[in-house]
Amino acid sequence: MSDNSSRSARYFEELEVGESAAFENARTITGADIANFAGVSGDFHPIHMSSEFAREETQFDGRIAHGQLISDVTESIAADENRHAFSYGHDETRFVKPVYPGDTLSPRRELVEKEVYDEDYGRVVYEYETTNQDGEVVFVDRHTMLVKRRP
DSSP states (O other): OOOOOOEEOOOGGGOOTTOEEEOTTOEEOOHHHHHHHHHHHOOOOHHHHOHHHHHHHSSSSSOOOOHHHHHHHHHHHHOOEETTEEEEEEEEEEOOSOOOTTOEEEEEEEEEEEEEOSSSEEEEEEEEEEEOTTSOEEEEEEEEEEEEOOO
């Protein structure tokens, strides 16, 4: 099932395991994205900033995007921005393949776990998978959220 809606105001009881959303060709990563992320994060490692360094000193074909940039872009596109929910953390985050400037990302998410957390909140887990323009998986993650239970 694909609803492609990433904005909601649903309570825990309204969420269903198996819900999914896919976002095809959602964002192309640019050199400017990488430079801007370096400026915000302070991570100026040459693997992100120098194509020459990356080609000559690493196994990569050129400079690559920061893993956390790919995580953040995935989240910004595919997350359910539910006003009744907040992040409880990420697990099993993997940067499976490098993302180069010019790569186009297609994130998807699926709700895979749901349980009562306490009298006010439920706990849900979303699995994220992001592919590049060649269909290769570049990023995976499990995002746990606490979602307000119906009053």
